[in-house]
Amino acid sequence: MLVLGFDMTILNVALPTMAGDLGATTGQQQWMADAYVVVFAALMLPAGLLGDRFGRRAMLITGLGVFLAGSVVGALAGGVPAVVAARCVMGVGGALVMPLALAVLPSLFGEPKDRIKAIGIVSAASALGMPLGPILGGWLLDHFWWGSIFLVNVPMVGIGIAACVFLLPETRDPAAPEVDVISTALAATGLGALIYAIIEAPGRGWGDPLVLAVLAGGAALIAALVVRDRRAARPMLDMGLLRRRPFLLSALAATLVMFVMAGLMFILPGYLQAVLGHDAFGTGLRMLPMMGGLIIAARAGGPVTARFGARATMSAGLVVLAFAALLGSRTTVDSGYGFTALWLSIAGIGFGFAVVPAMDAALAALPADRAGSGSGLLMTVRQTGSALGIALLGSLLAGAYTNRLDTAGLPAAAADTAGDSVVAAHAVAARLGAQRLADSADAAYVHGMSLVLLVIGATALVSALLVGAFLTTEPKRPEAAADVAPAPVDA
Structure with missing residues (x-):
């Protein structure tokens, strides 16, 4: 583990x-x-x-x-x-x-x-x-x-x-x-097709026939999975559990946290290494404030939830996460690491206070005879959230970076290479002695990161409103702790 x-x-x-x-x-x-x-x-x-x-x-x-x-x-x-x-x-x-x-x-x-x-x-x-x-x-x-x-x-x-x-x-x-081979194939190919289309869209364009065809195919495969499992006597993915409002909203909140965390963990190293100029080890150390805030809040999440309830704690955690993301969206090329450490710490606290009660409320909402299938569904949608976070937020960053990068006056081949990534742009700038390109790449990357953080903030706020308005928690079953193991990454 x-x-x-x-x-x-x-x-x-x-x-x-x-x-x-x-x-x-x-x-x-x-x-x-x-x-x-x-x-x-x-x-x-x-x-x-x-x-x-x-x-x-x-x-x-x-x-x-x-x-x-x-x-x-x-x-x-x-x-x-x-x-x-x-x-x-x-x-x-x-x-x-x-x-x-x-x-x-x-x-x-x-x-x-x-x-x-x-x-x-x-x-x-x-x-x-x-x-x-x-x-x-x-x-x-x-x-x-x-x-x-x-x-x-x-x-x-x-x-x-x-x-x-x-x-x-x-x-x-x-x-x-028995393992349902067809359902497994539908899940893997459907999810893979959706991720492929999302990742390829910034380069090809969202209107590209291949992107649209793969998106449609992926959606059709996922729909076929849902229809097949709804008709199965013992479905691999128990979709009927999503009709239970406490489980649905809690699972949605937990999935959002994984969506955001995976996206942030993808975009941060490029900023810390390419823009701020830290080495790989220094980058790892500088990502600790978010993890530190998450671990502290996760440990405090249980007592806080016991006192104030899952709905209030989840909503507060999502609001704190939204605030951190909106604060981080104010990052500029000249902000420095101190400002980044501040909003990363706040984001980690928001993560922790959102995910612990979300997982607890989702597991508590499961009927005793469906605890196993329900916890499996919960872990699956959370991992799907991670995959979509990297794909969607990474694609948003890639598109914004390419559109903002100034490659005027560069040879066509060098311009194409610089548009691949901020690391490639710095390599081209060093080879050609073009400091203007390096500066433009840094500004373009920070611009894309700011857009990603704005999207994260808006999504967290909407989720906080949904949880606060519609979540009704159910009494926790005493046997839940013995029946269902907690998701490891949220400990």
Whole structure:
């Protein structure tokens, strides 16, 4: 779980370096980040069912092995397609590991208090990995090549496999439903098509026939998934739960938080490295204020929710997040890091106070006999939110950057390269001695980041109004804590 926490964030700090070494455009950087999350989200539910039917230990070891193979391929990759392929393989492994790492705990700890403590330790490991990811990635990039951010997984996954082989008993649920291959294929291809269209749209144009066709195809596939699961006796995705208002609004709020966090983690490294000029390790350290605020607020979220209620706490957290985003949208090229640290800290506090009560309210709204399918649906839509955050917010940034960049007087080839990313623009400026281009690239990137933050702020405000006006929480079931493991990344 610590490794999964790393890989949620460790790649982001490496993207500017990889963009320079591999010549990756902003769209290709989005794919390197998003490939893992898209596959992760699409396969998490069938992965859990595979463990139930064929043995949780066996499938957990398989997942760790797949993740290990993907990490090795990523470390040895020589181009963008190989990195994207490696991230897809890692997503398959991560989808197996995440639900099964929690599912094996009841067989190890029979006493409820021991089980809850174990879940807390596992969740803390994943939560610790998120802020450590950028720091570890930055240190590795300052001392080794970018492939080392993948290779660091190898010894830890090896220890995990050995521990599973020698320490875990095998458990399974023969009564678990069969994996619905068609629903799995519809989810993966539909989500992948939507993400592809969103990422390609800034370069091709939203009116491009290919973009429109892929968007329509993705929407049709997702619609087919919904129709199929509505007719199934035991659906893989229990869409009927979305008719429960407390679950729907709480899941929406939790998904928004992942949407925003993934988008911010994608755009921040480019600003900190290319615009402010920090090295990779310094960039990782400078992303800590957001993680620090999130962890502090997440720990305080339980007591605050107990006193004021989930609706008030979620609404307040979303308002704080909106304020931080609107404050961050005032960033200029000359703002410096102090201003960035301020609004990042506030954003982290907003994240924490929004997501903890959102997850708690969503799980409390589930009926006892649908706790498993409901928690699976919740984790799936949250991971989908992460993928869409990178795709939508990254595409907004890419489009704004390209439109604002001044490439007048440059050769056509140099102008095209500079438009790929702010890192590429700085490389072209250094080669040609064109400081004006570097200054224009910095201003264009900050402009795009400000637009992204404005969108985040407006979305958070609308969500706060929806939650405050329509959310009605249900009494929490005593058995919920034992039935449903909390989502690890929110610990």
